[in-house]
Structures are given as C-alpha cells and as structure tokens.
C-alpha cells in the first residue's frame with residue numbers, strides 16, 4: 296500500500312510532466328470510479344500531497360483528489376500500450392497518465408478546493424508536543440498510534456516499524472506512558488526516515504512502482520522491516536517479528552525499550 300513517501304514520490308515526478316500542461320481528455324474505463332467529466336482543456340496548476348492523498352489544482356478552480364489505497368498506481372506512458380488493470384487514462388500533450396489498480400479500491404474525485412490548511416506541501420513536520428497531546432489518556436501501542444491516519448497522515452506498517460527502531464522505542468509501549476524526550480526521538484526519527492524514503496523513491500517490497508514503473512530503493516535500507524532473525528545494525532541483537540493489531544511488526548527487543 297503506498298504510504299507517505301510513495302505518494303510524495305509520485306507528486307514530485309508528476310510535477311515535472313503535468314504541471315502547466317493542459318488535459319486533452321480523460322477517459323474513464325472502470326465505471327466503479329463514478330462519473331468524471333472529460334476535463335478537456337483544463338490546465339493542471341499544481342500537484343500536492345496531504346497524507347496519502349494527492350490533490351491537483353486545476354485552472355478552472357476545481358481540484359482532483361486521488362486516493363490510491365491498496366494497489367492504485369499511476370504510470371506515465373509515452374507509448375501506445377496500456378498497463379494491466381487500467382481504470383482511467385488522462386491524455387496530455389506529451390504523454391498519457393494511467394491509473395492501474397488490480398484491487399480497484401482507489402478513488403478519484405472532482406471537487407471544490409479543500410481548505411488551504413488541509414493541503415500541506417512537502418513533508419509535514421511531526422510535532423512532539425502534538426503527538427504527546429494526542430496520546431494523552433490512550434493505552435494503544437505506540438505502533439498502532441503512529442499508523443492512525445487521524446494522528447499522523449501517511450505513515451503505514453513499514454515506516455512505523457522503521458521509525459520506532461530508529462527512535463529506540465518498543466512498538467508495544469502504550470502511548471500514554473511515553474515521555475516528552477521519547478516523543479522528540481520519535482518525531483525526529485520519523486522526519487529522517489520519511490525524507491530518506493522519499494529520496495529513495497519509496498519502498499518496493501512487493502509491487503510498488505513509481506510513475507515511470509521503476510522500483511523504489513528504500514527496501515535496501517530497511518533496518519528491521521522484513522528482517523526477522525537477522526542482526527540489528529545498532530546492537531547486533533536479533534530482530535523479532537510480532538503481530539500488533541493484525542499487522543506484522545519488526546523490532547529489536549535489545550535496543551527498543
């Protein structure tokens with residue numbers, strides 16, 4: 296599932312090919328997406344990300360909001376052939392943009408612009424104090440808390456494990472018990488990891504591909520995720536896999552407390 300770094304990667308790549316260009320046409324192949332007009336002649340003013348959502352501002356003042364969900368991918372094509380599972384196709388003067396989505400959960404909506412405050416540009420800084428406030432009185436494990444999209448938009452299963460390892464925090468710790476210094480470590484670990492992951496164009500553990508159908512590179516830099524039984528790079532302890540809220544969680548019991 297695309298998380299913040301993957302959606303940010305798509306936004307950055309899309310800016311170079313569609314911002315300032317006019318949409319020639321939009322063809323909806325999968326009716327499950329609902330009705331969308333052809334949008335012919337409307338220009339793309341900007342492409343931004345909010346959490347895992349992508350927002351395009353159009354020249355007529357409306358915006359398109361994409362949510363890729365489980366398996367939605369956007370591919371830029373210069374040739375004729377559509378990829379498998381194509382659900383819609385935008386034609387631009389220099390090429391076509393296709394939504395390919397085997398599980399068909401992605402959504403695309405045309406609407407009035409969301410309030411400016413809900414559209415962030417770039418990576419939102421995680422505020423330690425805001426995290427601590429949101430955690431007050433709650434007992435859920437810190438890993439589930441980081442994946443709660445109402446608290447932090449865009450962090451999913453892979454990056455939550457990585458952030459907690461970098462911060463040296465046990466993923467099972469109830470959030471109400473974490474102190475200010477620990478929130479600070481989590482916030483700075485998150486900022487570092489998300490920036491590194493964007494620089495690597497995301498993590499291609501399974502089927503993630505970027506706009507040009509290339510694999511991301513961050514899977515080569517994962518410190519704990521998917522590394523059960525291997526040695527921790529910080530302390531040489533053994534990395535374990537546990538399940539928290541139904542999701543695989545990887546951590547080092549020696550250096551994560």
Ligand SMILES: [Zn+2]
Nearest residue numbers: 527530547550
């Ligand atoms: Zn360790």
